[in-house]
Amino acid sequence: MTPGLAELARKVSNWGRWGADDERGTINFITPEVVQRAARCVRRGDVFSLGLEFGPDGPQFGQAGRVNPLHIMTSTSNQMTPDPAGLRYADDVVVMPLQCATQWDSLAHVFYGGQLYNGHSAATLTSSGAARNGIDKMANGIISRGVLLDIARLRGVEAMGPGEVIGPADLEAAERAQGVRAERGDVLLLRTGYMRVFTVYRDRVVYMKQMPGLGVACVEWLHAREVAAVASDTSMVEVWPPEDPAQLFPLHGLCIRDVGLTLGEMFDLEALAADCAADGVWECLFTAPPLRVTGGVGSPLNPLAVK
């Protein structure tokens, strides 16, 4: 950490804010009132899946040990009864990195200085899993109001390019242009259009290796706005290559470890964004409950947006 980042870390820290034992971070902003407001966003009853498929054609190409899911059929036609003409069943097993496609990071995913979010010791991460800050600690969430900010649209491009930085001014310009405002407890959905590199142009390597995204200046903005989570259509939410080659992954470090703000990655926002552009309504009921994997560091997801 440079002195600058260390200072920023202190500034945005939420450690202790919800008690010394807290393992949920900014998810705590999702109060019953926030959920009520979220439910009121359902006007037409239209549902959008923001999840990628979990299958052999997923975005992984082996980087950092991440692979696409291996789906093993353990039965295609086993008999359920002694009668061969009777009922039969199919069954299956999956082998997958918990963060191989659309997913939440848990607050145990990234850390430094021997401490996870809220000061929990990094020694709580063992081969048995994350004893603290695991994804299982977010059991009742994440359901809230989703606010989509479409930065690609703001810039008038189909998709932003790799290394293109989004700053607080962009976020606020999008809010103004769209007539919406990210508030306490909201889940911020951030569209760069870069998902199209994978879904339309089918280049998983380019999609995974570099991307547009949030710059480090947004950490204070996210902290000030008190959003519950931020999710984007890239694999890291933050920009890559990084703004400062001497500071790698500053958003991952500061958001997850200091703010206690979870990141949602590889959300497919294309259909939702098109719908929002058409009706001018940029908020939705957002529901993306993580699997309760005991000690899990992340969770695969099928997030839904309802308008």
Added chain:
Amino acid sequence: MTPGLAELARKVSNWGRWGADDERGTINFITPEVVQRAARCVRRGDVFSLGLEFGPDGPQFGQAGRVNPLHIMTSTSNQMTPDPAGLRYADDVVVMPLQCATQWDSLAHVFYGGQLYNGHSAATLTSSGAARNGIDKMANGIISRGVLLDIARLRGVEAMGPGEVIGPADLEAAERAQGVRAERGDVLLLRTGYMRVFTVYRDRVVYMKQMPGLGVACVEWLHAREVAAVASDTSMVEVWPPEDPAQLFPLHGLCIRDVGLTLGEMFDLEALAADCAADGVWECLFTAPPLRVTGGVGSPLNPLAVK
């Protein structure tokens, strides 16, 4: 199939109802209007997770090849930067049957006569997965109104016993007692209290090997009410040992293959039921999007109920 069941199958069949290509069955009942109604069930904004944890202490004990999840940590403290004092990350992989704890069956899970729901050929089930009726075909769902019927409460017991049959009269008695009615597009949540055998008494073998549940007479009732799905706190929804030893798993066969009605299994309804008993409101916004596993026969879940 006995002649009686074959006759019943014809009677409750929804094949062709949503076109020859349909792979979603009764999920089709969840129209935008149904979703609007569901959203209006959010009054207080309180959220309940209905999911079990996915971990080594799950309900499986090896029956039929199903095991509890194997959670493998691939990193507990790998460096993200060249600096050992810099950011570090944890990462993980899971190996699990897709139906090892709280889960949806897909409409490819059970079949007979060489045909899946809607007449799709059983030959579409291959080692590559379910080409038709897979869980990936339910991408935009399942979000609807949840209606909880608490049969254990109706009978004045903590938990119903193994082999105890629930009939249409029980369902309607519960509706009357609770002042609620399962309607088109609703997800029926059926509490037997039997989950406590696992969660309280920690006997996974008894929990998995026998159970109370729906009798075959309920198939017509579910079909007539046009519910979108039915989920229970047991591992099979239907009663076991079966009513007729010559007819094994009749509900699985008829609901999944003929009605096109998906089953949700091992939903933990205890906290939700207690809340409903306390405030007398037995409906909720229910959201349980399956993972989009390509060709998956089922999906692990963390279903949420919001009141």
Added chain:
Amino acid sequence: MTPGLAELARKVSNWGRWGADDERGTINFITPEVVQRAARCVRRGDVFSLGLEFGPDGPQFGQAGRVNPLHIMTSTSNQMTPDPAGLRYADDVVVMPLQCATQWDSLAHVFYGGQLYNGHSAATLTSSGAARNGIDKMANGIISRGVLLDIARLRGVEAMGPGEVIGPADLEAAERAQGVRAERGDVLLLRTGYMRVFTVYRDRVVYMKQMPGLGVACVEWLHAREVAAVASDTSMVEVWPPEDPAQLFPLHGLCIRDVGLTLGEMFDLEALAADCAADGVWECLFTAPPLRVTGGVGSPLNPLAVK
């Protein structure tokens, strides 16, 4: 089964030959005397690995649910001591079909008529594995004399072509040309050269989908010679497409289920064959102990030949 094959099955059956409980079949031919003879084949002390690598570039392309191994690093640099400058270790996990590259079939791999080799019921195959005839029953083997018959060399080709049939006359012609004879207890190593399609031309699909190999007439020959096992450089040992489209996989059915003769597949015989051609000695000490996977249907291998 056509009547012809059924008659052949009766003729070559070894059921009961080693007692009603036998689960090892022709491996029983490997007596201590045979092992002594095998050891005497070591003249120079040169060792040849006949195994393919188990890795992402293996021969599988997803056919019949078989995939190449997924190798997961669970540690690349974990500390073994409290001192960061002290010992560190790497560790790993593999996920793989037991028959994904060089391997033995067990006598539980193929069956018909509800019975495995020696009359054991097919019902002994459950989701817990093969209770009878599993690969774990071959714990002390397979070590014997290896006799290499090079049919590609006999025919003067680099590699035989797909669908090219090897008959008993070819085997005997190769024996005469090479001055060697497969006898009781030997492991027959059969070279077609077709392995080069995978190892040299890198076409895994062509390599796996069709191949030269033994014709059905060889079953009696193998039975009469009382070899302990037969292994080849193709993925099935037998020819494909088959000689008779109405009889698929006759060698798998007859050898494994009736003769009790295990098949070794995807053995890389190139270096060994070149050496044998150079020195004119076509026998070796052959050692290929299967992993003792409890109830395993097959086993991955690294077979060694020593001359």
Added chain:
Amino acid sequence: MTPGLAELARKVSNWGRWGADDERGTINFITPEVVQRAARCVRRGDVFSLGLEFGPDGPQFGQAGRVNPLHIMTSTSNQMTPDPAGLRYADDVVVMPLQCATQWDSLAHVFYGGQLYNGHSAATLTSSGAARNGIDKMANGIISRGVLLDIARLRGVEAMGPGEVIGPADLEAAERAQGVRAERGDVLLLRTGYMRVFTVYRDRVVYMKQMPGLGVACVEWLHAREVAAVASDTSMVEVWPPEDPAQLFPLHGLCIRDVGLTLGEMFDLEALAADCAADGVWECLFTAPPLRVTGGVGSPLNPLAVK
């Protein structure tokens, strides 16, 4: 490293001995002459498996993320032909740590100071596996003469106890008592009897958590004798708890990283030792080829001894 150990490391180092690129270490001692001598150890032709079973009842209990193999049946009765009365097959998949039962460590398993055996950088260990010193580099081995030293027998006990140290004097006393001598290229098989804690008394936790074994003074002895490998009936070969609490795992560090000497763990030597005690012959042909797992850090095994 204490200064004493660092000095010892320099003394026993084989770095550069077989060239700067060497990745095989003391396996290089297995020359053709050594293999010839090994083959001459086959007198009666009796074969002993030294491998444990790979299954759910294996020795692992979750320590350090190691679990027993998960064996998944992907077919118990799938049709191989269109005819339901025709051939059927069973097939399976295994998920397992490569070091979960009887196994070889590779020379990439343990390291310090940023360097593996022979000076290869620890940075060659990535999520893709071990690019240097992996188990795949031992493809042609390990086949050699096995020399069994039975320390439990020497001490007149059924099994040595946890923490009991074996020193060079013990090894030489056993050699004298047994009339055998470990020489260049031999594989030293070291019996403590402690395997019985697992195989007879079925206590996997005691078996894995502490054990008798080699003391640090044996490193020089092993280096001087130029054995190719050393294998024992415990999970670590070296004694635990350690001789000096300030020096954890000194044998793993020095043997694997400095000597380039691979360790074989959890070898079941009971039947072989009983046979040797009976006939007074303590040498055998030893064959234990590792699976060629690309970049593997270790390999599961079924080692054979032939007398």
